[in-house]
Amino acid sequence: MGPFILxxxxxxxxxxxxxxxxxxxxxxxxxxxxxxxxxxxxxxFAARINPEQLYAIAAQLYGEMLEAGFTQVCEFHYLxxxxxxxxxxxxxxxxxxxxRAAEDAGIGLTLLPxxxxxxxxxxxxxxxxQRRFGHGIDAYLHLIERLKKQESHLLKxxxxxxxxxxxxxxxxxxxxxxxxxQDLLIHIHIAEQMAEVRxxxxxxxxxxxxWLLDNADVDARWCLVHATxxxxxxxxxxxxxxxxxxxxxxxxxxLGDGMFPLADFLKAKGRISIGSDSNVSVSVAEELRWLEYxxxxxxxxxxxxxxxxxxxxxxxxxxxxAKGGWQASGVPKRADAMTLDGNAPALFGASATDLADRxxxxxxxxxxxxxxxxxxxxxxxGQHVFRRPFEQTFKLAMAQLLA
Numbered sequence: 001m002g003p004f005i006l007x008x009x010x011x012x013x014x015x016x017x018x019x020x021x022x023x024x025x026x027x028x029x030x031x032x033x034x035x036x037x038x039x040x041x042x043x044x045f046a047a048r049i050n051p052e053q054l055y056a057i058a059a060q061l062y063g064e065m066l067e068a069g070f071t072q073v074c075e076f077h078y079l080x081x082x083x084x085x086x087x088x089x090x091x092x093x094x095x096x097x098x099x100r101a102a103e104d105a106g107i108g109l110t111l112l113p114x115x116x117x118x119x120x121x122x123x124x125x126x127x128x129x130q131r132r133f134g135h136g137i138d139a140y141l142h143l144i145e146r147l148k149k150q151e152s153h154l155l156k157x158x159x160x161x162x163x164x165x166x167x168x169x170x171x172x173x174x175x176x177x178x179x180x181x182q183d184l185l186i187h188i189h190i191a192e193q194m195a196e197v198r199x200x201x202x203x204x205x206x207x208x209x210x211w212l213l214d215n216a217d218v219d220a221r222w223c224l225v226h227a228t229x230x231x232x233x234x235x236x237x238x239x240x241x242x243x244x245x246x247x248x249x250x251x252x253x254x255l256g257d258g259m260f261p262l263a264d265f266l267k268a269k270g271r272i273s274i275g276s277d278s279n280v281s282v283s284v285a286e287e288l289r290w291l292e293y294x295x296x297x298x299x300x301x302x303x304x305x306x307x308x309x310x311x312x313x314x315x316x317x318x319x320x321x322a323k324g325g326w327q328a329s330g331v332p333k334r335a336d337a338m339t340l341d342g343n344a345p346a347l348f349g350a351s352a353t354d355l356a357d358r359x360x361x362x363x364x365x366x367x368x369x370x371x372x373x374x375x376x377x378x379x380x381x382g383q384h385v386f387r388r389p390f391e392q393t394f395k396l397a398m399a400q401l402l403a
Contacts, residue, residue: 004347006318006356008336008371009284010072010108010325011065012246013187013225013275016058016098017079020401021045022280038255042278043129045401047083051097053397054079058101060394061279063384066107067366069284071336071373072329073107074246074275076160076187076225078114078133080143085131092143099155104386106378110329111147112160112187115140115175121165121203133162137175144184154374156330158185163192164200164208169215176216185221185330187246188212192226192257209234218243223328225275228258235261239270244328249290251277259294263304266320273324284338285367288317288360314356339370341382 025041065073079094081087095113102109116133119126126134147157159179161167191197191208200208209230212218222243247260274287292313295304305316326333340347346362359367371379378385
């Protein structure tokens with residue numbers, strides 16, 4: 001693409017509001033701290049956020065994403081209602097806050113309103129911390145229908161099923177036929193935690209990925225988020241569907257989730273993408289680096305993702321997540337690009353054969369200098385064009401939330 005230029009990519013899994021709690025859940029409270037104890041802290045934080053604050057958080061985040069080299073984001077959005085669970089006068093008010101933030105930042109948005117109905121595989125009701133998330137099928141489909149009318153070259157609407165534990169079997173089987181023929185993406189959290197796998201086996205008689213493959217027509221419209229805990233059989237079967245997996249290395253590491261079977265999935269011709277998920281970190285380079293480093297630790301060897309066809313690990317990673325990312329975003333591949341800082345010491349003497357490797361592996365100094373998205377330069381000299389006003393509104397929102 002030219003000297004010091006790499007393709008920008010899509011971020012296929014984000015919960016924007018969680019950016020505001022980055023670093024605020026890193027104190028030990030329980031000797032057995034895990035995803036589940038982190039989730040309770042997240043619920044308490046989510047209960048306080050209003051539409052104006054959500055806009056401020058999302059605008060700040062999306063500016064940071066563009067600075068990192070992400071030019072499209074799949075926003076897995078479940079913060080729908082007022083704190084007591086009552087819908088806003090406009091049931092899509094929180095969705096509109098996300099849409100405005102993306103428009104102002106200039107990032108492409110795949111908005112995925114989330115269907116969330118139960119608190120576990122046993123069908124238990126949503127508890128107090130989850131009451132902002134819930135929808136019946138009719139209200140949910142009405143929200144999707146209204147948002148679809150706003151679609152543009154910058155906005156794509158899809159469907160998100162929170163997880164198998166939050167969407168009962170009867171709901172899934174009633175909903176999917178209604179989505180058929182509507183050109184709607186379907187994203188779902190799945191097999192992120194071993195506790196989820198065990199509960200699914202106990203209640204539904206199969207592991208989550210296997211159960212989904214047996215009970216839904218999983219194809220290229222689907223994006224399975226995490227899919228961390230799969231057997232070899234599940235891994236190969238999922239690869240055959242042409243669905244994309246959204247892997248979120250920094251969040252999965254932060255939460256102690258586990259490690260995706262990347263080498264086996266790629267060997268089976270599986271399709272991958274990356275997401276920043278909880279947004280504890282917003283970095284293309286760090287997500288890609290840990291995607292590879294995790295596999296090196298697991299297999300005790302180097303250069304796992306490279307192949308005889310493409311010996312560069314950096315290029316192998318970028319090419320794979322770019323292809324899978326555009327598919328999972330539901331938008332045509334664009335010529336969005338990030339221009340790296342040729343004056344950075346990490347890039348001295350760089351060539352086309354090692355530029356991507358240096359970008360991913362040569363340290364933590366930000367290397368992205370300019371980013372173009374949809375033909376417009378959104379990042380200049382390493383900073384989003386609206387960084388200052390975004391920071392000011394974000395600072396105010398944080399002061400309110402932490403008061």
